[in-house]
Amino acid sequence: MADKCHLCLLGLIFLSSLLTDTSGEDDVHVFISSGEDVRLPCNNALPDCKSTTWIYNSRHSAAVELIGLGIKKNDTERHERLSLGSDCSLNIKNITKEDYGLYSCRQYVNGQKQGDDTRVYLHVIRVSSSSSQTEISPGSSVTLSCQLYSSYGVSCDDWIRFQRIDLFWVNQTGVKRTISDSRYQESAPRRCIITLTTTLLNEDDNREWRCNVTHGDQVKTSATYTVKSSGKKTNSSISF
Known part of the structure; x- marks a missing residue:
């Protein structure tokens, strides 16, 4: 019984740490209403955005690359609603409830990943x-x-x-x-x-x-x- 209680306590501690903002100082939470336009910041961007890649993750689908090295991908469902800002932010028009999830801004130089991702959680x-x-x-x-x-x-x-x-x-x-x-x-x-x-x-x-x-x-x-x-x-x- 003591072992089971110990495991339950460890589980609660893990869940608490996951739910609080301990995953990194670059984590950003954006709240938006459906139908609005939104800007997702990229806090680790390098000049001219040619090294910037945006990746989308949700609980219900595999990761999708939306922007690759500064170029918008043409084969995504969000293609027409996406644009890259001059500061490498990701702009999404006419937000829908399907857009919620994790957006990661990542930098690559000569094929090598640079630093930590900027992780932006979008809540709709x-x-x-x-x-x-x-x-x-x-x-x-x-x-x-x-x-x-x-x-x-x-x-x-x-x-x-x-x-x-x-x-x-x-x-x-x-x-x-x-x-x-x-x-x-x-x-x-x-x-x-x-x-x-x-x-x-x-x-x-x-x-x-x-x-x-x-x-x-x-x-x-x-x-x-x-x-x-x-x-x-x-x-x-x-x-x-």
Whole structure:
């Protein structure tokens, strides 16, 4: 029994070290809303970017080379949305939830790897609606789902628990919703997903429902969903 407890303790220590930022001072965490453009910094870049290679990793696929020695690869799904900045940063347009994961900026000179990688972890937040209708009338019930897509070698739920990452809905004044808001029912089936259910009123036309992501007390990014009625199309809009 003592041996089993010892192994459990070692496992918890390993998980804690993995989830905290002990993997290197060059690690960068970027939070972004789906639909936005993002810039991923390369802190170890050499002049003119001809030595710069960007590699993408996710938990669900093999590593993919996006930029090789300063040249964009043509055979990647992200090809049209990628560009290399003058400072060797990686620019990605119109972020989707599939873009989350680890991006590594690596330097090669004469075929030899130089120094440590700059590792950039991209975390994507997205809000979606339970309704597929293009018009939602007053009196209808709608459920909005806010989800954070994140990868740090472990599950998203484990990572945000250790890192004090929080997802929550805010009202129109930017204040976190409370249980006193009787119009709304919130649930959190997982730490990386929260839902908001409400019955629409006439005054809800063109109203934004906002979901925030915070790290400690700092807002990292937010996503909003705007419900349109009166014959207008239901759509989503993203903002910071």
